[in-house]
Amino acid sequence: MTLTRLERPEIRRTSLLTQSLAITRRNLIHIKRMPEMLMDVTIQPVMFVLLFAFVFGGSIQVPGVEGGYNEWLMAGIMGQTIAFASFVVAIGLTADIDKGIVDRMRSLPIHTSSVLVGRSVSSIMHSSIGIFVMSLTGLVIGWRIRGSFAEAVLAYFLLLLWGFAMIWVGILVGSSLRSVEAVQGVMFTVIFPLTFLANTFAPTENMPTVLRTIAEWNPISALVQAVRVLWHNGPPAPSDAAWPLQNPVLATLIWTVLITAVMAPLSLRAFKRRTDV
């Protein structure tokens, strides 16, 4: 080992943005090094699109949709994928806490929140890749956006907004559970069924009454219905459907605000409790 004296570089105060970007970059390098991390937003959704389209597509009739079930299905699968943004955040955060990376960051003269912001931004990018890949797959199997350009953009915007709301759920789960395995367990037993108990893959009209009510009030149904209607991939909700499905865009906005308002303080508290030990 050499005996040179180390220089003492000048520490400069950096902004939350600079710090968050540095951490985002680090998270993106992870994806580059381990492309299999992207399986949940590439192979998996493509598989889902193909499975649902070809296995169920023949049996589920959706009247009044030009492109049939395949087209109707797309909004549902995208809604499910973006709901899993919470999963991506939770897994990444738990791993970072577990491995002491978060402690390392907290011992530096930076905003602690940059760890969360960086994680959130990279997770949204991660999930966006999924949305993009699915859009391409959809185009291949005959899905088309049949509404206006503005409506199409609004639909994608709602998906993204949903992703941001899901981040808080992810931070809460990631901070509350002790291991990546536990996060996977909770996500698959809670979030996964929740994304099915909705209008994602089958219309709610044919469900038994109780189930139908739950499905229609499931926040994800509003999102899926909004995207479906904006892309003109499905008929408007029947008149006896619950309020969120009658006003899906507004309902989606309300749900995201509500989820954020409840989850943000809870998740920040959980993160603080988890790390301040």
Add this chain to the structure above:
Amino acid sequence: MNSAPAVEAINLVKHFDDTVAVDDVSFEVPQGTVLGLLGPNGAGKTTTVRMMTTLSRPTSGTARVAGHDVVTEPDAVRRSMGLTGQTATVDELLTGRENLALISALYGLDAATARRVGGDLLDRFSLSDAGDRVVKTYSGGMRRRLDLAVSLVATPPVLFLDEPTTGLDPRSRVELWEVLRELVRDGTTLVLTTQYLEEADHLADRIVVIDRGHIIAEGTPLQLKDQSGAAAVVVTVSHADDLPRAEELMRSVTSDFHVDKGARQLSAPAAGLGEMTRIAAVFDGSGIDLDDLGLKRPSLDDVFLRLTGHRAEESAELEGEEALR
């Protein structure tokens, strides 16, 4: 150099729910010296370090690092210290160089400075060849060195090391000690926790012994050993058959001695070297083959045993078993 202590713990207390992890811990670390926080697993060492490095908020009391209060000026404290945690907290999927670059960016170093500092650190820790490899491929010793390098990006005047050599093989451990000594020569103040008595003995100028959240002893390694009783002259005979004759010879010098038949050892408390020369003189020319004759100071292990009533390792095992339950 100003004479204010580089690190001061002032009545630090930390409660977790109903357990008291750290109870009224106070000490000072003068600049450019090494303090060893010694204690078994679960003694409160890590919690003490976490409070001193702003990671954990003290229930009461405070600490000052480079003159800054950890409770009221956490940001200033973070600017003045580096921390190497219990597990190497480097990013496995990044290369060594990328790890250093990330931390440099967070410290706000410009790209050119960051590259230079990163390169220097890799050189210094003999990681230049591995600098562009992903950390996943590093050995335990290399990870620790990189972890330390990352803590030194801003060349902080105070460095906290939480069990820096746990899990390292003996050679890597000795190498890391050498690096740490070098840092101290350059004026860095070190606070390190360890459960290895040998490590504290090797590195620390002063030792604070913690058990169950309390400080139970402090002083230089030598003072602690002296506290644990006087040294002893220990004679080890080569053949067990010679033991009776050796006892006779020993009795001619002192009546106060102890025989350990299994170890073929006779030991007599010794006030100083005089005792030893007298004993050596009677064995000289006696025809008894000796394996060893020497003055033995109590080890820190003995100190620990006397202070806590248990050996450091035993207690660590106990904690482990409790954790499993």
